[in-house]
Amino acid sequence: MPLPSTASPADPPASGASEYPVLRENGQREVFCGLTSIVWLHRRMPDAFFLVVGSRTCAHLIQSAAGVMIFAEPRFGTAILGERDLAGLADANDELDRLVHDLLERRPEIRTLFLVGSCPSEVIKLDLARAAERLTSQFAGRVRVLNYSGSGIETTFTQGEDNALQTLLPLLPSSHQEQLLLVGTLADAVEDRFVALFQRLGIPVVRSLPPRRSTDLPPVGPGTRVLLAQPFLSGTARALQRRGATVLSAPYPFGVEGSRLWMEAAATSFGIPPQRVAEVLEPLLERGRRAIAPHRERLAGRRLFLLPDSQMEIPLARFLHRECGMELVEVGTPYLDRALMAEELALLPPGTAVSEGQDVERQLERVRQSRPDLVVCGLGLANPLEAEGFATKWSIELVFSPIHGCDQAGELAELFARPLRRRGLLSFAGAASGSAT
Amino acid sequence: MELTLWTYEGPPHVGAMRVASSMEGVHYVLHAPQGDTYADLLFTMIERRGRRPPVTYTTFQARDLGGDTAELVKRTVTAAVERFRPEALLVGESCTAELIQDQPGALAAGMDLGGIPMVSLELPAYSKKENWGAAETFYQLVRGLLKDQVPPPGSPKIEPSRWRAEGRQPRVNLLGPSLLGFRCRDDVREVSRLLAEHGIEVHVVAPLEARPADLLRLPAADANVCLYPEVAAPVCSWLERSFGMATVRTVPIGVGATEDFLREICGLLGLEEPRFGEGERASRLPWYSRSVDSTYLTGKRVFIFGDASHAVAAARIASRELGFEVVGLGTYSRELAREVRAAARELGLEALISDDYLAVEKAMAEAAPELVLGTQMERHSAKRLGIPCAVISTPLHVQDVPARYAPQMGWEGANVIFDTWVHPLMMGLEEHLIGMFRHDFEFVDGHRSHLGDGAPGQSPAADAVPDPGQQAQAEPQPEGAGAVAVAVAPPPGDGLRWSPDGEAELHKIPFFVRGKVRRNTENFARERGIGVIDAETLYDAKAHFSS
Numbered sequence: 011m012p013l014p015s016t017a018s019p020a021d022p023p024a025s026g027a028s029e030y031p032v033l034r035e036n037g038q039r040e041v042f043c044g045l046t047s048i049v050w051l052h053r054r055m056p057d058a059f060f061l062v063v064g065s066r067t068c069a070h071l072i073q074s075a076a077g078v079m080i081f082a083e084p085r086f087g088t089a090i091l092g093e094r095d096l097a098g099l100a101d102a103n104d105e106l107d108r109l110v111h112d113l114l115e116r117r118p119e120i121r122t123l124f125l126v127g128s129c130p131s132e133v134i135k136l137d138l139a140r141a142a143e144r145l146t147s148q149f150a151g152r153v154r155v156l157n158y159s160g161s162g163i164e165t166t167f168t169q170g171e172d173n174a175l176q177t178l179l180p181l182l183p184s185s186h187q188e189q190l191l192l193v194g195t196l197a198d199a200v201e202d203r204f205v206a207l208f209q210r211l212g213i214p215v216v217r218s219l220p221p222r223r224s225t226d227l228p229p230v231g232p233g234t235r236v237l238l239a240q241p242f243l244s245g246t247a248r249a250l251q252r253r254g255a256t257v258l259s260a261p262y263p264f265g266v267e268g269s270r271l272w273m274e275a276a277a278t279s280f281g282i283p284p285q286r287v288a289e290v291l292e293p294l295l296e297r298g299r300r301a302i303a304p305h306r307e308r309l310a311g312r313r314l315f316l317l318p319d320s321q322m323e324i325p326l327a328r329f330l331h332r333e334c335g336m337e338l339v340e341v342g343t344p345y346l347d348r349a350l351m352a353e354e355l356a357l358l359p360p361g362t363a364v365s366e367g368q369d370v371e372r373q374l375e376r377v378r379q380s381r382p383d384l385v386v387c388g389l390g391l392a393n394p395l396e397a398e399g400f401a402t403k404w405s406i407e408l409v410f411s412p413i414h415g416c417d418q419a420g421e422l423a424e425l426f427a428r429p430l431r432r433r434g435l436l437s438f439a440g441a442a443s444g445s446a447t
Numbered sequence: 448m449e450l451t452l453w454t455y456e457g458p459p460h461v462g463a464m465r466v467a468s469s470m471e472g473v474h475y476v477l478h479a480p481q482g483d484t485y486a487d488l489l490f491t492m493i494e495r496r497g498r499r500p501p502v503t504y505t506t507f508q509a510r511d512l513g514g515d516t517a518e519l520v521k522r523t524v525t526a527a528v529e530r531f532r533p534e535a536l537l538v539g540e541s542c543t544a545e546l547i548q549d550q551p552g553a554l555a556a557g558m559d560l561g562g563i564p565m566v567s568l569e570l571p572a573y574s575k576k577e578n579w580g581a582a583e584t585f586y587q588l589v590r591g592l593l594k595d596q597v598p599p600p601g602s603p604k605i606e607p608s609r610w611r612a613e614g615r616q617p618r619v620n621l622l623g624p625s626l627l628g629f630r631c632r633d634d635v636r637e638v639s640r641l642l643a644e645h646g647i648e649v650h651v652v653a654p655l656e657a658r659p660a661d662l663l664r665l666p667a668a669d670a671n672v673c674l675y676p677e678v679a680a681p682v683c684s685w686l687e688r689s690f691g692m693a694t695v696r697t698v699p700i701g702v703g704a705t706e707d708f709l710r711e712i713c714g715l716l717g718l719e720e721p722r723f724g725e726g727e728r729a730s731r732l733p734w735y736s737r738s739v740d741s742t743y744l745t746g747k748r749v750f751i752f753g754d755a756s757h758a759v760a761a762a763r764i765a766s767r768e769l770g771f772e773v774v775g776l777g778t779y780s781r782e783l784a785r786e787v788r789a790a791a792r793e794l795g796l797e798a799l800i801s802d803d804y805l806a807v808e809k810a811m812a813e814a815a816p817e818l819v820l821g822t823q824m825e826r827h828s829a830k831r832l833g834i835p836c837a838v839i840s841t842p843l844h845v846q847d848v849p850a851r852y853a854p855q856m857g858w859e860g861a862n863v864i865f866d867t868w869v870h871p872l873m874m875g876l877e878e879h880l881i882g883m884f885r886h887d888f889e890f891v892d893g894h895r896s897h898l899g900d901g902a903p904g905q906s907p908a909a910d911a912v913p914d915p916g917q918q919a920q921a922e923p924q925p926e927g928a929g930a931v932a933v934a935v936a937p938p939p940g941d942g943l944r945w946s947p948d949g950e951a952e953l954h955k956i957p958f959f960v961r962g963k964v965r966r967n968t969e970n971f972a973r974e975r976g977i978g979v980i981d982a983e984t985l986y987d988a989k990a991h992f993s994s
Contacts, residue, residue: 042484043481066576069454071482074488089449093571106448129482129542163480390484394497
């Protein structure tokens with residue numbers, strides 16, 4: 011897929027929804043910042059520690075997003091800047107070094123330390139890249155110290171992972187080996203399943219980024235075909251191209267159709283005969299469709315409004331429309347990378363209202379006017395919308411649950427059907443008042 | 448710079464949000480980048496609020512920083528005033544905006560807001576925290592609204608007994624209850640009922656459910672009740688200084704404290720002092736605590752950590768009203784550390800003042816308590832250590848906002864506390880009994896159920912402990928390993944080992960003291976150079992430590 015160096019709004023429209031102008035909004039955003047992706051990245055790489063250099067707000071944000079409580083000493087933390095650090099950057103650097111030394115002494119199992127930039131550290135221009143270099147040489151051979159920004163002034167929610175992966179890329183060894191590289195954090199079980207399927211298809215070498223061990227980095231080079239498992243890795247995709255890899259163009263692996271097209275894209279690029287692909291995939295597709303069917307009954311014809319959050323909105327809208335029969339009222343996305351979304355947009359029905367960015371008050375007005383049957387939104391909005399009578403699905407669950415692949419298509423549909431099913435189950439009227447419906 | 452893995456309190460602007468969200472008709476414009484809206488979910492998820500906090504964020508981005516972020520503040524203020532038409536406006540900034548120094552409060556002060564009172568909040572994000580921010584916001588708001596009413600210096604004080612001359616009931620303000628505070632909703636109801644029983648009217652409750660107009664009425668009360676010092680102490684002091692309004696400072700949590708509270712407030716208002724022993728009749732706690740069933744509570748070692756008011760109250764109840772032994776007392780509220788230090792000294796302890804949850808966990812482990820009273824974090828720590836726990840203080844979890852009426856204050860609050868604290872201990876005792884009897888023939892497969900034919904596939908523990916959820920967890924042990932074990936320490940790393948008969952003897956000891964016995968015995972053995980601990984060593988150690 012030829013990716014331009016930056017997403018250009020002037021891209022010529024291809025087909026489907028991209029024929030229509032996108033509503034761009036700028037205002038209050040009810041979206042997490044990039045720090046939040048630490049919540050799943052630290053689970054993916056148990057030998058890595060994520061140290062946010064920021065404020066008490068950053069610490070409070072991550073612990074609130076992570077479910078408010080932690081059950082053990084976590085592998086993420088915040089170096090909270092104090093007034094002295096703000097007064098002098100020299101002091102701040104010394105303090106950071108001291109704190110990192112203490113931390114790594116206490117956590118000898120850590121192999122990679124990510125210094126994660128925040129809004130305050132970006133604004134005071136604390137040079138975390140230099141700090142990472144300095145600390146890497148101090149811990150030579152024992153711990154690698156890297157840095158990236160998860161700040162809210164530069165990143166939204168899932169972009170944190172995009173930045174984290176980009177900071178790993180220079181460390182990837184070069185290789186001409188033919189391989190399939192899956193990029194984007196997947197649940198371990200889902201990843202195992204994909205690797206098994208690709209091997210069944212006849213692709214012998216399948217690797218993942220991020221790896222399960224932070225030091226176990228896959229090689230990259232001209233023989234690498236990249237399949238993006240997540241739709242929010244614009245920067246990583248471009249950087250991999252610069253390393254000689256080919257980024258395969260496909261929809262994302264949500265639902266039966268998306269998963270099929272995604273796996274087919276890999277198979278085609280490795281020259282696997284279509285007959286073999288059909289042989290391997292057909293039973294899975296069939297089973298996936300069967301799993302979706304009962305949920306489709308509940309979802310078909312229902313009207314869906316997606317508020318911007320995780321950048322998964324467009325692929326999910328495609329799945330819910332094409333495989334579950336939902337009507338799309340509005341598909342919000344924090345930002346639109348047309349190159350990365352080209353295959354998805356082409357599958358949306360013509361005229362789909364896509365909005366980019368957010369002015370939450372105006373968007374909520376559109377929700378109230380259009381009276382959708384289901385609203386996909388963040389945790390800050392879900393209960394207030396329920397109180398106004400809207401059925402909602404919390405979007406954060408979508409980044410924490412295994413939802414990729416044919417085998418998960420039924421579960422994915424169920425996540426959206428559940429709020430509707432629950433509404434159907436609940437009744438608080440006395441028997442004497444007769445049926446509520 | 449300070450490493451924080453988890454924090455008891457959020458930043459100070461979250462405290463300001465608590466005040467704004469608690470009230471009606473107040474809106475807060477917050478100069479903050481994308482991401483800071485996370486704080487909304489504290490209210491919508493933990494408190495299950497059916498509406499968004501009344502907060503508008505400017506959501507500035509990196510590309511705005513080169514341009515005019517001050518203009519963005521003004522646009523946001525204008526839009527928020529137009530959309531929400533608040534009765535009072537708070538304007539402030541979060542940590543990042545503090546660095547770019549747009550001074551949103553000053554900007555708003557220069558705008559035409561159509562006469563809406565505006566309070567500029569300066570909450571230093573790099574040195575202060577959530578409770579401080581809540582207290583400062585409440586104080587600034589009250590002061591901002593009342594400043595024109597302040598009588599000139601030297602004016603007579605508000606005489607708390609003036610109600611008599613005015614021929615009406617005495618009335619007081621209840622200050623401090625807020626969202627994300629511990630059981631505030633129910634405490635207000637309970638305290639209001641308690642006061643009504645003594646002929647005292649509640650004039651204004653704030654900030655919870657108050658409007659700006661209600662704050663203007665504060666000086667019409669005869670006195671203020673500082674119900675939650677973490678939020679209301681500065682306001683009460685200011686009302687005392689500026690209006691000469693007296694403050695009731697006893698926090699009515701526990702039977703004795705509730706009696707003290709009534710005595711303080713009645714004395715102040717010039718009402719007849721309540722009869723001693725009212726709590727004996729009005730609350731079940733005293734009798735429940737005296738009844739023989741509670742004998743086993745005697746001397747239970749309890750570790751207490753929370754915000755200052757709840758920790759101090761818990762220490763008094765634990766030591767005087769339940770007959771526990773307090774073995775640790777601490778708080779994360781540095782602003783009120785003095786009060787906690789004093790309470791600890793009275794119990795012969797040194798208070799732990801810390802916001803490092805790992806330091807708290809360490810102190811907890813060292814104190815070897817049989818019950819922990821703490822925040823949600825101590826609940827997790829206690830769970831890891833296998834110690835029963837009850838939650839007494841913020842920070843909250845969704846389960847600390849129960850559907851039922853569950854106050855902490857007043858007579859009913861004392862009842863709730865008795866149940867909440869004793870229940871986890873009962874569960875622990877029950878597990879011990881199950882362990883004792885698990886080898887009896889009644890517990891053999893097929894004979895476990897009262898129905899006679901058994902419920903195969905379940906362990907006896909699972910049958911008899913219906914709700915181990917938040918209390919001590921039973922770890923399944925291999926058959927013949929003895930009682931249900933909880934938190935057995937790993938083998939000591941210095942070559943010291945337990946003989947099979949020593950280990951068997953150890954397992955006859957109830958699990959909730961087993962950890963302590965193990966540690967004591969190992970220390971005893973080490974001191975005497977004993978390499979293998981057998982049953983005799985265990986009894987020698989027991990004799991040594993009990994003498």
